[in-house]
Amino acid sequence: MTVYSGPVFEMAVNQFNVIANYLEIPMDERDRLLMPKRAITVSCPIHKDDGTVAVFEGYRVQHHLTLGPTKGGTRFAPTVDIGEIGALAIWMSWKCALVGLPYGGAKGGVNVDLGRLSKRELEALSRRYMQEMIPFVGPHTDVMAPDMGTNEQVMAWFMDTYSMYQGQTVTEIVTGKPVSSGGTLGRREATGRGVAYLSKRVMKEAGICMGDATAVVQGFGNVGSYAALELYNAGVKIIAVSDHTGALHCATGLDVPALMKHTSIHGSIAGFSVELAFDPAAILLLPCTVLIPAAMERVIDREVAERLQCRILAEGANGPTTPDADVVLDHRKDEIFVIPDILCNSGGVVVSYFEWVQDLQQLFWEESEVTRREYEILDRAFTQMVARASADHVAHRTAAMAIGVEKVRAAKNTRGLFP
Structure with missing residues (x-):
């Protein structure tokens, strides 16, 4: 018996079991790692x-x-x-x-x-x-x-x-505070910047020209908006965005700065344009170079995964892809490069860590230093994930989660079980 239930928790359990089987973790160690x-x-x-x-x-x-x-x-x-x-x-x-x-x-x-x-x-x-x-x-x-x-x-x-x-x-x-109350420069933008940075790295390694690339962003909140802005500034056309009020689509590219100004005033994309209104349910299936689900969990299921028309899936949200969809995406790995959520949206917690360190030391960094350090950490983790996936012939999510689970397991085993 457990107090935890529901589809999201079951998804986390299923994902862990995949990793535990891959790492051959003994059954009597699994509950201690998971629960x-x-x-x-x-x-x-x-x-x-x-x-x-x-x-x-x-x-x-x-x-x-x-x-x-x-x-x-x-x-x-x-x-x-x-x-x-x-x-x-x-x-x-x-x-x-x-x-x-x-x-x-x-x-x-x-x-x-x-x-x-x-x-x-x-x-x-x-x-x-x-x-x-x-x-x-x-x-x-x-x-x-x-x-x-x-x-x-x-x-x-x-x-x-x-x-x-x-x-x-x-x-x-706490982290994510206003700069005037001990927050750090670059924290608000950190998660979205990280999503865009990793997307740009994949495009560069794949030989995709930014000026020819397009992106779709589901969820135009803090993460999705700053990811869209970073890609827009790099020359990528943001052809569609959505939030809880609806969706917008423009094949020649949306004016992201104007859209962000609108949302800062009105709280959503509603009212930005009647002519560009689009079906929110169809936004994930648009042909694009980069697809960024940056809203809720479990939006990409098996059926959606089979119909995706993106080249890169950059998971800005936590848990946007179900385990059933992962099976499909693994079969489509030559078509779709998946940047899994635990890496793709980790820029936020990385810069939160920087904020915590600065608060403890009462010594604050310039924004350029914050961003440089964030990208260094993302680069290192990305390189480790890709190398592990290639060496073991596993999906990127499996490789990324395995690295994380291994580190936690090693620390628990080294410290032992008290008393």
Whole structure:
């Protein structure tokens, strides 16, 4: 029996089992590697603007603390449950280990429809959630970050709430903060920049000219928008984008800076253009050089994988591709180069690590230094993944996850089992 359930957690388990079989991990070691160390469920009551009290359920899952504190985002969304949060924490562990960060994985969230909250109510919920988490988090225990439905402002509220209870400012308790509150230059753009950087590396190695390339971005939030902007600035035509309000398609390329300006004002792509409106369900199947799913989990299933018309699949979201789709993509590996999520979107946690280090040292870097170090780490992990996949004749996802799982397993075996 387990408290974790649902399709997202089952997907994480299935992926791990593939890796465990590939690495020939003994059965009696597998649960210790897979199952999270700690799961917290809290009630978050707040006063609504109309004077009533509403209670929201919040979660935090810490997968392992073998390599250092846990690290992971906090999402506010109506789909959040303990199974989804558990899966995301597990994926974060493999991601951190793959890119060589001294972290275990964590994830948190609150089940809430943000469209029903005022800004004051959002602040109250953010502060109450952090207040409930104080016994379980800390700069050397669990460091929070933004995710879907949260942003720099929410992180500032988290940091302030924790600091008030400690009696001193503790900037290193969260990452993804505003620069004015101890954040780092380049953090907001980091995940999207990493997606674009790795996509450009694959195109360069494949001999694809940027000026001839096209890209489709599903999910025009923080990750998707900055990935689109980086590719646009490199000369790639962004022919389609989508978000929760709809989709836009232009064969000659969208004006990405203008679209980002529109979304910063209006909160979505809705209203940008009536003429360019497109079916959001069809956006993944458009012919393109680079396809970036940067929205939700499980959007590419077996049927979609069979119909993809991209040359590079750059997974900006966590878990966008199901295990059944992976089987199809493995058969199509000569047609589609997959950059798996645990590498492709790892730029965010890499720069979060830089932010944490800068906060601990109270010594801050220039943005050029942050970006240079991010790309160095991504390059190293990419090279290791491709070499492993080639040597063992396995899929890129298998190679990337195997590297991460091996590092966590080695650390656990070296430290032993206490008591």
